[in-house]
Amino acid sequence: MNAVAKLHPRLHLGGSALLVEVGLRMSVPNGRAPSMPWLLIAEGASTDADAFYSEGKHEKALAIWRSLADEGDASAQNNLGVMHARGEGVARNLAAAVDWVGLSARQDLATAQYNIGFMTAQGAGVSRDKPLAAQWMRKAAEQGHAAAQSTLGMLHLLGDGVAEDAAEATRWLLEAANQGEAKAQYLLGSIYEEGLGCDVDLTGAFKWYRQAALQDHRQAAEKLLELCARNPALRMPASDLLDRN
Numbered sequence: 001m002n003a004v005a006k007l008h009p010r011l012h013l014g015g016s017a018l019l020v021e022v023g024l025r026m027s028v029p030n031g032r033a034p035s036m037p038w039l040l041i042a043e044g045a046s047t048d049a050d051a052f053y054s055e056g057k058h059e060k061a062l063a064i065w066r067s068l069a070d071e072g073d074a075s076a077q078n079n080l081g082v083m084h085a086r087g088e089g090v091a092r093n094l095a096a097a098v099d100w101v102g103l104s105a106r107q108d109l110a111t112a113q114y115n116i117g118f119m120t121a122q123g124a125g126v127s128r129d130k131p132l133a134a135q136w137m138r139k140a141a142e143q144g145h146a147a148a149q150s151t152l153g154m155l156h157l158l159g160d161g162v163a164e165d166a167a168e169a170t171r172w173l174l175e176a177a178n179q180g181e182a183k184a185q186y187l188l189g190s191i192y193e194e195g196l197g198c199d200v201d202l203t204g205a206f207k208w209y210r211q212a213a214l215q216d217h218r219q220a221a222e223k224l225l226e227l228c229a230r231n232p233a234l235r236m237p238a239s240d241l242l243d244r245n
Contacts, residue, residue, distance in 0.1 A: 038118055039082045040147070042104075042111040045075035053079070058089030069100065077104035078112040085124070094125030105136065113140035114148040121161070130161030141172060150176035150184040157187070166197025177208060185212035186220040193227065202227065206234050 043050055049064035062083055068076035081100030084093045098119060104112035117136035120129050134155050140148035153172035156165045170191055176184035189209035192201040205227060212220030228234045 036082075036085050036124070039085055039115050040111050041082055042075040042078045042109060045073050045079065049076075049079070058083065060089075062089035069103075072107075074104045074107040074109040074112065077101070077107070078109055078115065081112075082115065085119070094119075098125040105139075108139075108143070110140040110143040110145040110148065113137070113143075114145055114151075117148070117151070132161075134161035141175070144175075144179075146176045146179035146181045146184075149173070149179070150181045150187075153184060154187065166191070170197060177211070180215070182212040182215040182217040182220070185209075185215075186217050186223075189220060189223060193223070202231055202234060 041050075041053065045068050046064050049061045049068075052058075052061035052064070062080070065076040065079045065083070069080045077100045081097045081102075081104065083089055084100060085097035086092065098116070101112050101116045101119065105116045113136045117133045117140065118124075120126055120136060121133035122128065134152065137148050137152045137155065141152045149172045152162075153169045153176060155162050156169035156172065158164065162168075170188070173184040173188050173191070177188050185208045189205045189207075189212065190196070191198065192208065193205035194200070206224070209220045209224040209227060213224050228236065
């Protein structure tokens with residue numbers, strides 16, 4: 001049985017659902033292109049461009065990043081690729097997006113490695129290749145990229161492009177959770193509650209569900225309340241459970 005299938009049914013994280021959750025298999029209604037919200041902008045190439053982008057002044061940001069990208073700046077190359085993927089300030093062009101993000105990834109920018117991993121997994125502008133996508137995610141994860149660590153952990157839960165390995169999944173999810181990734185914290189809570197690849201650890205489950213819930217992760221909050229209701233030793237007032245102080 002797939003490791004994910006062993007998780008509690010109320011997690012709603014069957015194989016394909018988890019892929020949707022992490023962005024690896026996104027439905028595109030009526031043939032429309034996805035907005036690719038999972039692609040990440042890298043900061044640091046230009047504070048002016050960063051400001052223009054955050055203000056929605058995409059053409060101004062694009063002009064600055066294009067100049068820097070042509071000079072070999074990895075962050076600017078990544079950002080230029082993301083803008084081509086989304087059609088922000090420029091006509092949407094997935095092939096150009098892959099080219100720019102790929103240039104950045106090969107310069108070892110973790111954010112670009114994360115992005116090209118997702119694009120390769122989805123087949124966005126490039127042939128879909130799950131093992132290669134996982135390799136890019138691993139490169140980013142090994143550089144400490146929290147979102148990549150979380151995604152790599154989920155891939156190991158699924159055995160999607162990598163070996164199914166609950167212990168390896170837990171290792172990467174812990175790395176991400178300790179950096180504050182709510183999705184990783186939620187899955188860790190599930191792993192410890194179910195004893196997936198480890199002994200059942202309700203105290204650990206409580207800890208990680210609560211950490212995710214404090215970041216407004218709805219499913220984690222629901223699981224936290226259910227866990228406390230079923231286990232008197234973990235009970236505390238609901239107002240205290242989600243108290244950030």
